[in-house]
Amino acid sequence: xxxxxxHPISTAGRRTAENMKDQREYPANDPLRxxxxxxxxxxxxxxxxxxxxxxRIEREQRAEISPWTVLGRSLSGWLARPVFASAYVALLLxxxxxxxxxxxxxxxxxxxxxxxxxxxQSVNPYFVAAQHPAAP
Amino acid sequence: MKRLRxxxxxxxxGAAVAYGIGYVWRLHLAxxxxxxxxxxxxxxxxxxxxxxxxxxxxxxxxATYLPHCRAMCAQVEAVNERLRxxxxxxxxVTPEIAKALSEAAEIRASCxxxxxxxxxxxxxxxxxxxxxxxxxxxQQQTLLPTYHGTGHSTNSGSAQADAPAGHxx
Numbered sequence: 001x002x003x004x005x006x007h008p009i010s011t012a013g014r015r016t017a018e019n020m021k022d023q024r025e026y027p028a029n030d031p032l033r034x035x036x037x038x039x040x041x042x043x044x045x046x047x048x049x050x051x052x053x054x055x056r057i058e059r060e061q062r063a064e065i066s067p068w069t070v071l072g073r074s075l076s077g078w079l080a081r082p083v084f085a086s087a088y089v090a091l092l093l094x095x096x097x098x099x100x101x102x103x104x105x106x107x108x109x110x111x112x113x114x115x116x117x118x119x120x121q122s123v124n125p126y127f128v129a130a131q132h133p134a135a136p
Numbered sequence: 137m138k139r140l141r142x143x144x145x146x147x148x149x150g151a152a153v154a155y156g157i158g159y160v161w162r163l164h165l166a167x168x169x170x171x172x173x174x175x176x177x178x179x180x181x182x183x184x185x186x187x188x189x190x191x192x193x194x195x196x197x198x199a200t201y202l203p204h205c206r207a208m209c210a211q212v213e214a215v216n217e218r219l220r221x222x223x224x225x226x227x228x229v230t231p232e233i234a235k236a237l238s239e240a241a242e243i244r245a246s247c248x249x250x251x252x253x254x255x256x257x258x259x260x261x262x263x264x265x266x267x268x269x270x271x272x273x274x275q276q277q278t279l280l281p282t283y284h285g286t287g288h289s290t291n292s293g294s295a296q297a298d299a300p301a302g303h304x305x
Contacts, residue, residue: 076140089147096151100158108166115179116277116300122176123201123254124278125209125247 183300184266193261201254208247215240251278273300 027033046052078084177198181191219236226233255274259267 072140075144079140079143085143088143089150092147092151093154096154097158100155100160101162102158103155104159104162104166108162112166112179112183115176116183119176119180120274120277122198123205123274124251125205125212126244126278 184262184270186262186266190261190263194258197254197257197261201250204250205254208243208250211243212240212247215243248279269300 079088177191177195180186180194186194215236219233219240222230222233222236255271255278259271261267262270
């Protein structure tokens, strides 16, 4: 039977659990343990090795943070200050008020123009004649 | 994060409410001009700030003038129709066409005379300053040609009438 042959799920699960248990309860007098204990690294690491390792760790940690998270964090920071939170709300209120006002301005101007035309139409026969020419 | 969401939501909600307030406020300032229920005389009342007695007088003048205006309108239509027929029947100005053109000019002069009589009466029924403003506006809209950009037009036939000067809502 090959090393990599699959066992039925129940058997494999049981064996994995047993192996993990074996590792946790590795006997102190195990030869492998002794060998690892006696192992010494005699080669010096390359210069600034530790600094390079930390830089790589830092870079990878930074890459994991999305721009949205950064934006959310800085917004939270800003809006946590009452001055900025009030300014934000005040700005939106003013913008909403102005937008509503100018939208209604359009409506008023349109209606006013329609009423002006209606009045002129009612008093000027040529206005009426020009507005409703006979069909060819 | 919860606090951030709350503040963002509060701001947006506030903006929506402010939008509604701004909209209603502007309509309120316009004093009902935008209302579709307003007729042309109602507009005149608001535009020229007429009191109730002034408005009642103008309503009466308007009601008296309208049948004459309609009669004139019918005459204009009739002479134009006749002129169209004559113009289509030939390729030169015949004595009949000259006569019809002359009639059309007479009707136009009579019509404009009657119209300006009415305008003067209406302006006299208004407060003096408003009356002057009204006269200037109706003259501009019904008689005097105005030039816009590259083309030109007389306002007597324009669909969109300019606003009277000197007063904006």
